[in-house]
Amino acid sequence: MSTAEYTVTGMTCGHCVASVEEEVGTIAGVSDVAVDLKSGRLTVSSTAPLPVDAVTAAVAEAGYTAQPI
16 A cells, blocks of 8 residues: 655635545545645655656546645
């Protein structure tokens, strides 16, 4: 099991959170996705370490930007 954290910028509401969770959740190997709107923190749990670019691309697909913490 692997866990990674990112800071997501640009989110303003619950719909934003749901969009990010949905897109990141489609990455192969992801077992859990949690986004905290107030802090902008994205926590991704997966069966193995994920490439940073896969996660940031999924967040970009949702319309936001992410940086690893």
